[in-house]
Amino acid sequence: MNKNNLIIFIKFKICTLLKHNQYYSLLRSTLFILILLITSYAKGQNKDSEIDSLKNVIKTSANDSVKMITYNALRRATYYTDAETSKTYTKNYLELATKLKDSHHIALGRFFLGNAEVLAGNYDTALSNYIIAGNYYEKEKDSSRLCSVLNSIGAVYEKTRNDSLSLLYYKRSLKISKSISDNRRSGIASINIGNIYNELGDIDTSITFLEDAISDLSINPNHQSFLILGEVNLANAYGQNKEYKKAFNLYQEILKKVDTIKDVYNHANVLRGISDVFVHQKEYKNALPYAEKAFRIFNENNFTDDSFQLIPELIEIHEANGNYKEAVTLYSKYTKIKDSLFTETKDKNIAEAVQKYETEKKDAELKLLKLEGEKKDQQNKLYIALAFAGLLIAGLLGFFGYKNMQKNTVLAKQKKLLEATLSEKNTLLKEVHHRVKNSFQIVSSLLYLQSENTDDKEAKIAIKEAENRVRSMVLVHQKLYNKEELVGINTKEYITDLVKDIFESHQFQKNSISYQLDVESLVLDIETITPIGLILNELIINTLKHAFKEVTDSSKLFINFAKENNELVLRVKDNGKGFEGEIKNTSFGITLMKALSKKLKATLNYKSELGKGTEVILNIKKFNILS
DSSP states (O other), X not given: OOHHHHHHHHHHHHHHHHTTOTTHHHHHHHHHHHHHHHHHHHTTOOHHHHHHHHHHHHHHOOOHHHHHHHHHHHHHHXXXXXXXXXXXXXXXXXXXXXHTTOHHHHHHHHHHHHHHHHHHTOHHHHHHHHHHHHHHHHHTTOHHHHHHHHHHHHHHHHHTTOHHHHHHHHHHHHHHHHHTTOHHHHHHHHHHHHHHHHHTTOHHHHHHHHHHHHHHHTSXXXXXXXXXXXXXXXXXXXXXXXXXXXHHHHXXXXXXXXXXXXXXXXXXXXXXXXXXXXXXXXXHHHHHHHHHHHHHHHHHTTOHHHHHHHHHHHHHHHXXXXXXXXXXXXXHHHHHHHHHHTSHHHHHHHHHHHHHHHHHHHHHHHHHHHHHHHHHHHHHHHHHHHHHHSOHHHHHHHHHHHHHHHHXXXXXXXXXXXXXXXXXXXXXXXXXXXXXXXXXXXXXXXXXXXXXXXXOHHHHHHHHHHHHHHHHHHHHHHHHHHSSOSSEEEHHHHHHHHHHHHHHHOOOSSSOOEEEEEEOOOEEEHHHHHHHHHHHHHHHHHHHHHSOSSOOTTOEEEEEEEEETTEEEEEEEEOSOOOOSOOXXXXXXXHHHHHHHHHTTEEEEEEEETTTEEEEEEEEOSOOBOO
C-alpha cells in the first residue's frame, strides 16, 4: 500500500468509528487535527509548512471545537521557537474553551497560559492561572495533572526566592505522586526539593531527596533526560559534602550516558564537576584537562555564561600548576568580559529588574491575599445570615468576630510584606559582600602574580605583606557572605583563620614558630573587626621577621583576645630576643597600626626585655559588640 492510499485508509477508518461515538463533536475535532498532522508528515512537510496548514484550518473552519484544538496545536508548535506567538495562541485556545464551557480544556488552557507567563517573567499572572487549574484538578481528583500544577507553583516561588512556599508545594506534589506511583512526577519533585535544600546549605537532606529521585526515575528508561538531570545534581551535592569518591564515580557514569544521547551541555557540566572534585582535593594537575575540555565545549557551543563562570576556576588551576602565563591571559580575558557586563547601562537594567521583581512579587502576594479574603467574606456572610435567622446575640458575636478577623488579616499582610522586604535587603547585602570579597580577591591575586615576577627580595617581602593585608580584609567579607549574619563577624573564627593563613604564607626561617591562641568568642561589626585584623596582621608579621635570631622548638607566639571591663584587649607576646629602647616610628607597618588604633580610640603599648621577649598590648575603647 503506497503512502497516499495509507492516508485515505486511515481517514476512512476514523470517520467510520466516529459514527458510533457519543462524544462525536469533540472527538471528531481532535482526530481532524490528528489527520492533518499525519498528512503533513506523510507529505514530508517541514515545521513552517505544518504551522501554515494549521493556520489554514483556523481560516476555513466554522466549527469552534476544531478551532480550539487547532489553536492548541499551534501553541505547541511555536512554544520553543516564538514564546510570544505561542502565548497568543494559548489565549485564543482558552477563549474558545471558555465559550464552549469545556471545563477540561479551560483548566488545560490556564495551565499552559501559566507556563507562558513564567517565560515572560509575569509570576503573579502565572500563579493566578496555576491556582485556577489546580482547583479544577483537585475537584476532579485528577492527581497526575494536579502534581504538575503543584510543581509549577513551586517553581514560581523558587524563582522569586520564597523557599518556604516553594518547598511546601514541591512536597505536596511529591506526596500525591508517590501515592499514585507516578515515578516521573515524584522524581521531578524530589529533584526540585533536593535543589532547594542545597541552596539552603542543608546538603545531607539534599542528597537524601536526590537519591530518592534517582531511584524513582531509574524505573522507566523513557525518563532518561530527567534521570541525567537528577544524577548531575546528586554528583554536585556529593562533591559539596566532601564525598569525592562517590561524586567522581557518579560523574563517570553520567559521562557515558550523555555521550550516548549527545547531550553536549551536560557533558561539559560533568567535566566541570570532575574538575571541581580534584580542585577540592588540591589535585590541580588532574583537574586541568577536565576544566580545559569543559571550557572548550562551552565556547564551541556558545554557552557564554557558563564559559565566563568557569574562567576564575581555570585561573586558580593554572596558578596552582605554575602556568602563570595562561593564568594572566585568562585573567585579562575575564576582566574584559566583566567590564562589559558591569557598565552603567547594565547596572541600570539590573536595578530596574530588581525593582520590577519586587513589585511583581508584592502584587502576587496581594492578589493571593485578596482571593483568600474573598473566600472568607463569603463564609462570613453565610454565618451572619444564619445568625440573624436565630438570635440577635449570635449576630453581634459574629460581627465582632468578623471585625477581629479583618484586623488579623491586615496584620498578617503587613507582616508578610515586612518579611519579604527584609529578605530582599538581606539578599542584596549578601551580594554586596560577595562582590567586595571578589574584588579584594582579584587585588590579592594581582599582588601574588607581581611578587612571583619580582626578583628583588625586599620588594617581594613588601608585596607579600601588602597581599596579606588585603587577604585579612577578604576574610572579613568572605565570612559575612558565607554566614546568615550579614553584619557581624565571630572573633574566635576570624582570628583563628587569619592567624593560620598568616603562618602558612609567611615563614622567614627554616623552622616554623609555634603559636597558641586564647580568643573569646564575640560577634563584632565590620567597622571594629577590620582594623583589629589589620593590626594583628602587622604584629604577627613583625614577630616572624624580627623576634627570633634562630627559630627553635621552644620559639613560641601567644595571642590573647578578650573583653576586660569596658575594653577589648588584644595581647601578642613572644619569647624571642626582645629589645631595648623605643620602637622606631618610620616603618609603614607602625604608621598603619597607629592610624588604625586612632580609629578604634585604642592605645598600643610595648613591653620588652632582652632575652625574654616582647609583649604588645592593644586596649580598644571604641567597638560594637552585636552578640
